[in-house]
Amino acid sequence: MNRDWIGSWDRLRVDWRASVGLVGTVVKYLAGAFLIPLAVALYYGEDVLTFIASLVFAIVVGVALERADPDPELGAREGFLMVALTWLVVAFVGMMPYLIAGIVGTESTLARPENALFESMSGFTTTGATVMGDISFDRHSHALLLWRQLTQWLGGMGIIVLAVAILPELSVGGAQLMDAEAPGPGIQKLTPRIAKTARVLWIAYLGFTLLEMVLLYGLHLLGLAPNMGLYNAVSHALTTLPTGGFSPEARSIEAFSAAVQWVIIPFMVVAGTNFALFWHCVTDGPKRLLNDTEFQAFTGIIAALTAIVAGQLFFGIGLQAIPVDGFSFSGKLEASVRHAAFQIVSIVTTTGYASMDFNTWSAPAKYVLLFGMFIGGSAGSTAGAIKVVRWVVVLKSLRKELFTTVHPAAVAPVRLNGNPLDERTIRGIYAFTLLYLVFFFVGVVLVIADAWRVGHYLSAFEAMSAVAATLGNVGPGFGSVGPMNSYLDFPLTSKLFMVFLMWIGRLEILPVLVLLTPAYWRT
Amino acid sequence: MNRDWIGSWDRLRVDWRASVGLVGTVVKYLAGAFLIPLAVALYYGEDVLTFIASLVFAIVVGVALERADPDPELGAREGFLMVALTWLVVAFVGMMPYLIAGIVGTESTLARPENALFESMSGFTTTGATVMGDISFDRHSHALLLWRQLTQWLGGMGIIVLAVAILPELSVGGAQLMDAEAPGPGIQKLTPRIAKTARVLWIAYLGFTLLEMVLLYGLHLLGLAPNMGLYNAVSHALTTLPTGGFSPEARSIEAFSAAVQWVIIPFMVVAGTNFALFWHCVTDGPKRLLNDTEFQAFTGIIAALTAIVAGQLFFGIGLQAIPVDGFSFSGKLEASVRHAAFQIVSIVTTTGYASMDFNTWSAPAKYVLLFGMFIGGSAGSTAGAIKVVRWVVVLKSLRKELFTTVHPAAVAPVRLNGNPLDERTIRGIYAFTLLYLVFFFVGVVLVIADAWRVGHYLSAFEAMSAVAATLGNVGPGFGSVGPMNSYLDFPLTSKLFMVFLMWIGRLEILPVLVLLTPAYWRT
Numbered sequence A, B: 001m002n003r004d005w006i007g008s009w010d011r012l013r014v015d016w017r018a019s020v021g022l023v024g025t026v027v028k029y030l031a032g033a034f035l036i037p038l039a040v041a042l043y044y045g046e047d048v049l050t051f052i053a054s055l056v057f058a059i060v061v062g063v064a065l066e067r068a069d070p071d072p073e074l075g076a077r078e079g080f081l082m083v084a085l086t087w088l089v090v091a092f093v094g095m096m097p098y099l100i101a102g103i104v105g106t107e108s109t110l111a112r113p114e115n116a117l118f119e120s121m122s123g124f125t126t127t128g129a130t131v132m133g134d135i136s137f138d139r140h141s142h143a144l145l146l147w148r149q150l151t152q153w154l155g156g157m158g159i160i161v162l163a164v165a166i167l168p169e170l171s172v173g174g175a176q177l178m179d180a181e182a183p184g185p186g187i188q189k190l191t192p193r194i195a196k197t198a199r200v201l202w203i204a205y206l207g208f209t210l211l212e213m214v215l216l217y218g219l220h221l222l223g224l225a226p227n228m229g230l231y232n233a234v235s236h237a238l239t240t241l242p243t244g245g246f247s248p249e250a251r252s253i254e255a256f257s258a259a260v261q262w263v264i265i266p267f268m269v270v271a272g273t274n275f276a277l278f279w280h281c282v283t284d285g286p287k288r289l290l291n292d293t294e295f296q297a298f299t300g301i302i303a304a305l306t307a308i309v310a311g312q313l314f315f316g317i318g319l320q321a322i323p324v325d326g327f328s329f330s331g332k333l334e335a336s337v338r339h340a341a342f343q344i345v346s347i348v349t350t351t352g353y354a355s356m357d358f359n360t361w362s363a364p365a366k367y368v369l370l371f372g373m374f375i376g377g378s379a380g381s382t383a384g385a386i387k388v389v390r391w392v393v394v395l396k397s398l399r400k401e402l403f404t405t406v407h408p409a410a411v412a413p414v415r416l417n418g419n420p421l422d423e424r425t426i427r428g429i430y431a432f433t434l435l436y437l438v439f440f441f442v443g444v445v446l447v448i449a450d451a452w453r454v455g456h457y458l459s460a461f462e463a464m465s466a467v468a469a470t471l472g473n474v475g476p477g478f479g480s481v482g483p484m485n486s487y488l489d490f491p492l493t494s495k496l497f498m499v500f501l502m503w504i505g506r507l508e509i510l511p512v513l514v515l516l517t518p519a520y521w522r523t
């Protein structure tokens, strides 16, 4: 079986040409996306060559890849390969503006290819971890920073397709729990139906994005958000719905008024909710949303954790030290609740915005946030990490495990929204959750060892937050990777490893791991 | 169902009187164990009243508890309760010598009840974490320090019964994989068979203990271990086989010669091996031991991790700083291999001895050790933590998960030693492993928050090592809980929490959690 591995591509059982061909089509669409920053560059009178060059590059790559198979037909296997390749190739093509502008423009950390790749992968995976040393219009054009925001919004669209079309295919990991209309035996048979579902969810995605844009800009027009001009309103709406978290402001949402922070909170909650449920709201009313077990758990977790942190801040025990600006929350109810709610929602939904530097919080408050990084939003949303529905099933299953210990003969299936789950689904969810934690642990050790290699002592807490924030597509962590800092100081090897973590985490690990099994390729 | 909870003990479906009665019998046997330190105290001319008082106390408690049910008959449910109660009650009775000697004798940290309880629970759970501020004969009698060693040896005997009689009963957690002769439908039907199996394993346990004692004392007589007198030989043999790790020497096994360290290594490996396999060696030859999947994985892991750490030490990159005594291992092959092998075996088998202060090791080497704390020895040994067989099944199952993703129709059961495992066993193993990690994470957060509460900043690394070392019954951790330090500085609440972790970790979590379900008590 291994003997004739090399030179036997034609005997592979997976039609890799079809996958590559379809990736080419995606890259061609991506070329079209470069028109938006190009238009912005024209408006602001900024460098346009960067985007023209990127656009041409994308078309060339797209057309070249499409030639692998001009008329691709995808089965389930080709679907996995296509998804894994798409995020990789798109990240490489999407890094071009950073690289070109970094080399020909003002001096920038993004002139180094690994940094440009990191920033691009962080964008398309909606992670929001950054290696931009200095986020400002002095150093980067409006067009380039908008491109950075746009990568997240495009990544979010990709994730919706992923959740609708690819993950339900992979019954491992329990992704089939996504309450969409799509699950079925094979991709090619379902294409029209998937396309319809994806379109419906994209409409919701686009609609919420526009609504947030209008509300944010409306606050500005009402005088409640002086610096939330049109550029900022567009920029932040583009990174809220994909739970992205990039901001053209160096200090993230701290730069804006309390009103802005209050408006963004519900949109982050929406972004972390199963989009299919909104569609049900439109067609059947809100009952199904409100009765959904995952939605109840998701909002319940947010409320509980917010209450804990708000209490800490309000009673003055939530801060390790008074924050830089000399402001304390002790006894200030609105500010305590706002920052607690904002930060908990931002982390649990894996958005990664910051309404303040939560590095200044006390150890217990920070650990609540670290804990939150593993929860993730809902399945069928743009959120990353493990996801609420998996935790719900794990906890229900553990409870059942205890019950059947006492009653070995009892037959009591684990139910979700009233439907019994089969053993295979539950085992798949356990497997995913455990795999996620194993990747996390191994990742932490590798990142610490790599930092130690170059003489940098990285604390376990920093390393854990960095790995949880990249693997879970959260973005910022703590300490040197805090919300007001960056991932710039990591060695090259760690950056490439984190690019891998963002990639594999975004694709829910298993579709990538499957590609590493011989059975995928040969039998 | 909850309405008439109070005052309805008689309607409980579990015969708690039988469990309590049997715990009384165990405590009566424990009273007999006090005769050993009593004899030692007489020999050294030390305080005997401590042990006489403890003995009387144990008899009184034992007899009183036995009265609950003079002729107990145990079913499976009563078995869980009895096990959970046994370790609790024994820890409380076993703390008496510490408490009495601490109050009436030389000033000692053990005069405080929470410290005495911690030390006692650490002993009987074979954890080996200590809160003795100053381990020396200036402050503690030979008899008391021997009692401390003896608690671990007795705890190890208890664990063998647990592995043979109780855990196989609990098919959750995959404990039925223990290759003993015992698994079956109910405890009362199996008592004679269990008693026979336990007796066989106890003979192996006793035999290895005596062999180690003889070898250690032999080294002394040959002049290869100047300070390994009879007292030390007995003391260390008593804590190796139960993977205990207590030592009457403040600097653990660092206090002894290289020859002693080399002799202890294989005994730790034996202690971490499934004892039933040794019995098969006696009856059928070594074939079954050598072909056993778990044994192969266990020794393979030890060899691989030892090679990694020995390489680091040998090439001079394994030490953060030159250790206190000014000694470096760079280029010293024997010392590098010895310390790497000793420390890896000590941690992976959850023994917890130290051949040097591994706090001085580099970050990567220390993380290898922290990683090792989660592996644990084999099922059916006295080791704690998750255990090798569970990791083997988890990895095999994950591989199968990937395979069935590609081949949804394939029926390929996960096999262990050639035997197919059923879905329920695999799910049970996933559940246990995940539950263990959840307890770990939550434990780390609670310990850090509690330390923060009293104004002590505990690093994530220290806290992780402390929780992994108590929940996994390893003993020492890193930093302030390193092998040459102690758990003394934790606040009362953390100490009690760690007593809980040692207890629940030792009992493999589920038998205790079962007691917390209403179904256990009422239906």
Ligand SMILES: [K+]
Pocket (backbone or CB within 6 Å): A126, A127, A128, A243, A244, A245, A350, A351, A352, A473, A474, A475
């Ligand atoms: K994010």
Ligand SMILES: [K+]
Pocket (backbone or CB within 6 Å): B126, B127, B128, B243, B244, B245, B350, B351, B352, B473, B474, B475
């Ligand atoms: K131990």
